[in-house]
Amino acid sequence: xxxxxxxxxxxxxxxxxxxxxxxxxxxxxxxxxxxxxxxxxxxxxxxxxxxxxxxxxxxxxxxxxxxxxxxxxxxxxxxxxxxxxxxxxxxxxxxxxxxxxxxxxxxxxxxxxxxxxxxxxxxxxxxxxxxxxxxxxxxxxxxxxxxxxxxxxxxxxxxxxxxxxxxxxxxxxxxxxxxxxxxxxxxxxxxxxxxxxxxxxxxxxxxxxxxxxxxxxxxxxxxxxxxxxxxxxxxxxxxxxxxxxxxxxxxxxxxxxxxxxxxxxxxxxxxxxxxxxxxxxxxxxxxxxxxxxxxxxxxxxxxxxxxxxxxxxxxxxxxxxxxxxxxxxxxxxxxxxxxxxxxxxxxxxxxxxxxxxxxxxxxxxxxxxxxxxxxxxxxxxxxxxxxxxxxxxxxxxxxxxxxxxxxxxxxxxxxxxxxxxxxxxxxxxxxxxxxxxxxxxxxxxxxxxxxxxxxxxxxxxxxxxxxxxxxxxxxxxxxxxxxxxxxxxxxxxxxxxxxxxxxxxxxxxxxxxxxxx
Numbered sequence: 001x002x003x004x005x006x007x008x009x010x011x012x013x014x015x016x017x018x019x020x021x022x023x024x025x026x027x028x029x030x031x032x033x034x035x036x037x038x039x040x041x042x043x044x045x046x047x048x049x050x051x052x053x054x055x056x057x058x059x060x061x062x063x064x065x066x067x068x069x070x071x072x073x074x075x076x077x078x079x080x081x082x083x084x085x086x087x088x089x090x091x092x093x094x095x096x097x098x099x100x101x102x103x104x105x106x107x108x109x110x111x112x113x114x115x116x117x118x119x120x121x122x123x124x125x126x127x128x129x130x131x132x133x134x135x136x137x138x139x140x141x142x143x144x145x146x147x148x149x150x151x152x153x154x155x156x157x158x159x160x161x162x163x164x165x166x167x168x169x170x171x172x173x174x175x176x177x178x179x180x181x182x183x184x185x186x187x188x189x190x191x192x193x194x195x196x197x198x199x200x201x202x203x204x205x206x207x208x209x210x211x212x213x214x215x216x217x218x219x220x221x222x223x224x225x226x227x228x229x230x231x232x233x234x235x236x237x238x239x240x241x242x243x244x245x246x247x248x249x250x251x252x253x254x255x256x257x258x259x260x261x262x263x264x265x266x267x268x269x270x271x272x273x274x275x276x277x278x279x280x281x282x283x284x285x286x287x288x289x290x291x292x293x294x295x296x297x298x299x300x301x302x303x304x305x306x307x308x309x310x311x312x313x314x315x316x317x318x319x320x321x322x323x324x325x326x327x328x329x330x331x332x333x334x335x336x337x338x339x340x341x342x343x344x345x346x347x348x349x350x351x352x353x354x355x356x357x358x359x360x361x362x363x364x365x366x367x368x369x370x371x372x373x374x375x376x377x378x379x380x381x382x383x384x385x386x387x388x389x390x391x392x393x394x395x396x397x398x399x400x401x402x403x404x405x406x407x408x409x410x411x412x413x414x415x416x417x418x419x420x421x422x423x424x425x426x427x428x429x430x431x432x433x434x435x436x437x438x439x440x441x442x443x444x445x446x447x448x449x450x451x452x453x454x455x456x457x458x459x460x461x462x463x464x465x466x467x468x469x470x471x472x473x474x475x476x477x478x479x480x481x482x483x484x485x486x487x488x489x490x491x492x493x494x495x496x497x498x499x500x501x502x503x504x505x506x507x508x509x510x511x512x513x514x515x516x517x
Contacts, residue, residue, distance in 0.1 A: 021065035022384075023048075025082050028095045029115040030058030030337040034324040036080055037335060041317040041324075043069065043077075052320065053380075054313040056150075056425055057094040057136070058337040063384065088129040089122045096138035096152060098145045099292055099338040103346060105299035107143030108158040108182045109206060114139045117210045128217055130224060132231035137213065139184070145292060148187070148197075149428040150339060153234040154216060156184035156209055184209055188243055189235060198243050211261045215250040222249075292338050293369040293412075295353060298346070305336075305346040306356060309366040309374040312396055313341030322363045330356050341377060341425075370409045373400045378417035379425040381436075388419025390436030390447040395471050402475040407482050413496050415478070417449075421460065429454035431496040432481070433461040439468045446470055451477075453500045453508070465505050477512070484511050 025040065032040075040060060044052050049064030077083055084090040095115045102110040118137060122128055140147045142158035160182055183203035204212055223237045238246055254261060293307035308323070315323075323343065327335050332347040348356055360367055368374065376399070379385065381392035396417045416423075416430035432453060439448040448470045454462035469477060482496075488511065489499045500508060 023062045023065055023069070024055075025060040025062070025077075026084065026090060026092075026094045027059055027082075027337060028119045029097050029101070029112055030094075030099055030339075031112075032335050032337065034328040034333040034335070036082055037320050037324040037327075039077060039080060039082070041320040043073065044320075045317050050317045052315050052317075054310055054315070054337050054341045054343065056339050056341060056377075056427070057096060058099065058339050059094050060337065063380075084119075084123055086123045086126055088126040091133045092122060092129070092131065093134055093136040095119055096136070096147055096150060096339060098141055098143055098147060099336045099344055100143065100145050100296075100305065101139075101141050103298040103300065103303075103305060104141065104143035104145065105297070107141040107299075108160060109141045109184075111139035111141040111158070114156070114206060114209055118213060121210055121214055125214075128221065130226050130231070131217065131221055132224070132233055134233060135217075135220070139209075142182070147339065151189045151197075151427050153189055154213065155187040155189070156204070156213075157187065158182050159185050159203070182206075186212075188238060198238075200243065200247065202247070208261055208264065211254060211258050212250065215254040215257070216246075218253050219246060219249045292340065292344060293342060293371075293374050294367055295357075300347070302350060303346075304348045304350060304353060305344050306348060306353070306360070306367050307338075307369075308343045308345065308360055309368065309371050310342050311373045311400065312376060312378045312393055314393075315343075319363050319365065322359070323365075326356060326359055342374070369412050372403045372407075372409060372413065372415075375412050375414040375431075376400050376417075377414065377426045377430070379419050379423075381417075381419045385419060385424075387422065388436060389438050390417075390419055390449065390471070392417040392419045392436060395434075395447075395474070398471075399475055399478060403478060403482070406475075406479050407486075409482070410486075410492060411495065413482065416461075418461070423460065429456070429460075429462045431500075432478070434474070435461060437468065439470060449474060454497055455501060463500075463505060465508060480512050 040052060040062070044050055044062050047065050047067060047069050048062040051063070053061040053063060055061060074083070078085055095118055097111045097115050098104065098107070101107065101115075102112050118139075134153075136152040136154075138147050138150060138152035138155040140155060140157040142160075146157075148155065148157060183205060186200045186202045186204065188198040188200065220234055220237055223241070224231055241249070293309060295304055295306050297304055323335060323345065327333050327345050330348050330352040331345050334346055336344040336346060338344065345356065357367065366373065376396055378392040378396040379388065381390060381394065382388040383391060383393065396415075399415070413432070414426075414430040415432045415434065416426045417434050417436070418425060419436040421435070429452075432451065434449040434451060437448050437450055439446045448468050450461075450464060451466035451469055452459065452461035452464050456463045466477070485496050485499050503511065
C-alpha cells in the first residue's frame, strides 16, 4: 500500500476496522464493467472476506483484508480504470450522480460528462489531495432519481428556467434555443449540521461548472492548513467565511486564472435569479419512490434496465461473477452501483428480460421494489466499527428474513439501522430509523434500539416513538407497525411516511399495540 492508515480509505490508502483492514474502490458515477467486477471479486477472494459492500456513495468496499495487497495487483486495477491514476487524490470522496444518468427519459441533462471532467480535473491537480478526504461533489441531472438529499459539500442540479407560465427562458444570455436552456444551480451543504443546504441561486451552463468548481476547490484549499493532520470540512470554511464571501473569493480566483469564463458568468448576472423551485423538498418526496429497483424502460428505444436488490449492500463474490456475466451476455457489460446500496444492469433488450429475471433469481437475489430488503439499510455495525453500539448488519438481515415470512408488502419501505448517531449508511431521514443503543438493566448490558419515524426537521432521525427496544422485541414490533400501516392507510398509494405523519406519537403508539391488530 502507498500510505499508512487514513480515516478515509482508498485503493492505495487503507483503514483499520474491527473486522480487519478496509480498502475502498472509488467508482466515479458508480459505473463498472464486467471485467472490472471479475477483477474485484478475485481480490476479495484472495485478500478479503469473499464479499464486497456497496456504500451510500456508490463505492465498493473490500473488508476483512488480512494481508497487504500486492502493489502489482493494485497497479493492474489502475490500468483497468479502478482507482485514480493519481494516488495522491484517490482518497477524496467519490463523485456522485444519479445511477440512471444517461438512460433516464426525464433527465434534463446527462451528467456523466461532468463527472468525468471533474474526476480528470482532480487527477491533474495533485495538490487538491491536501483537502479533506471528505470533500464531496455531486451532479444531479434533474431526472426522476434526485440526489439533492445527499449531503455533498457541493451539488450542481439541472433546472430549466422559465419566465412566468410561458416556456420562455427567464434568463438566456446566448439567445439560442435547445439544450442551452438547461442550467445547473449551485448548492452548498454548510453550517454545523450536514443537512443544512444553501441554495446560492447561481445558475451555470454545463461548460462553466468545472472551471467554477475548480475555483471553489482552490479557495477551499487556501483556507486549509497543509501542516495540520486534521483538514477542515468545507462547511467549516463556509461557516467561518460566510458563503457569499466564499463565492466572492472564488469569483476573484476565476477572474485571475480564467478570465473569459469569469467574464461570461459575470455578464449573466446570475445571482439576481430568484423564486426557483425548492428542489431539496422535491427530492425528499422522490426518495420515497424506489425508481431504481425492478424493470424500467430506458430513454433508448427498446432497451431496459433492471435494478437488483443487494441485501444491505453486500455481494458475495460468486454473485459478483454471476452478475458480471449477465451484464456481458444480455446488456452492454456495464453495471451501475447506486447510493441506495443496490445495483443496475443496463441496456437489456426486451426479449432477454425474462431470462435475466430467472438468472437473477438463481443468484439468490431479487429485483422487486416491495421486497423488504430493497429498502433495508445498515451501517457495518459493531463487527466492523468501534463506534457502533449494536450488531446492525446481523440484526438487519435477521429482521428482513423475519418480515419476509410474516408480512407481504405492496409498497416500498425504507428501514435504516444505524449503530451510532453518525448515520454513516444513510444521511437522510427514513420511514423507520433504528438507532443502536446499549440497554443497562440488572447488571446486564443488552443491545437495543431507539425507534424513530420520519419526518421531523428538528430531529436527526425523525420523530422518536420507542426507547430501549431490545432486538428480541424488535421483529414483532416492526411486524405490527407494518400491518397497521397496511390496514389503516387511506389508499394503496399512501406511503408509510405519509401514513405516520397523519397521527401524533401517542396515537401511533395506540395503533401499534397488540390489541389493535
